[in-house]
């Protein structure tokens with residue numbers, strides 16, 4: 385069966401398409417029979433605009449997977465639900481609805497799932513699971529990435545509210561999607577807070593199949609140059625030299641003082657044509 389993956393929301397869009405790029409993530413998985421969404425981006429108006437241009441009708445989406453609770457993956461939820469007449473099954477990790485915030489010296493910003501009205505809530509049939517779930521034949525969630533032997537994407541300023549206090553958030557709710565294609569497994573990530581190498585390790589352990597491709601955000605924003613290179617070498621030598629369609633949180637944050645080489649460029653120099661950008665409007669087809 386043919387499955388098309390379309391990027392509906394990420395930081396950049398393909399030029400001259402009318403599609404809008406914005407910080408966030410959303411992918412559509414489309415087969416003849418089903419349309420599954422992973423994440424809804426940060427802003428519902430941008431998500432719905434991009435869906436309109438790509439000819440995707442919100443009511444035609446069968447299920448929604450939320451990769452984790454951060455606003456840039458869940459912020460579009462109110463408008464997405466408003467645009468539907470029918471309820472939708474939402475699949476996520478049990479920690480999805482934890483309160484989350486960014487805390488710096490004088491600055492605090494809420495970054496969790498947005499507030500929802502009662503009417504919007506009635507349109508959500510929520511399935512929360514720590515373990516992998518088969519969504520349609522050949523398309524699975526990873527479940528919680530519990531084994532984090534490699535660097536993960538937790539940050540000292542990103543906190544969650546648990547046991548009555550704010551603590552550094554390991555983002556246990558971070559899950560990804562696995563496609564079992566005829567040529568190996570395709571891993572589609574939201575933000576990879578669990579650490580992209582931990583996610584790949586989890587996938588290999590679970591299925592013992594070659595990794596065909598990695599698509600999405602790989603959260604290398606705070607990796608050093610050599611950490612990105614080390615990760616690239618492990619993609620090559622341990623994880624089957626997959627195709628890499630990268631976006632969102634892959635490149636390091638630009639700073640005014642230090643010019644940093646984007647992670648995507650470092651990986652391109654190392655791995656060549658295997659590395660591509662994944663912008664809004666990118667379409668990839670696999671056989672599952």
Ligand SMILES: [Fe+2]
Nearest residue numbers: 456574575633
């Ligand atoms: Fe993100």
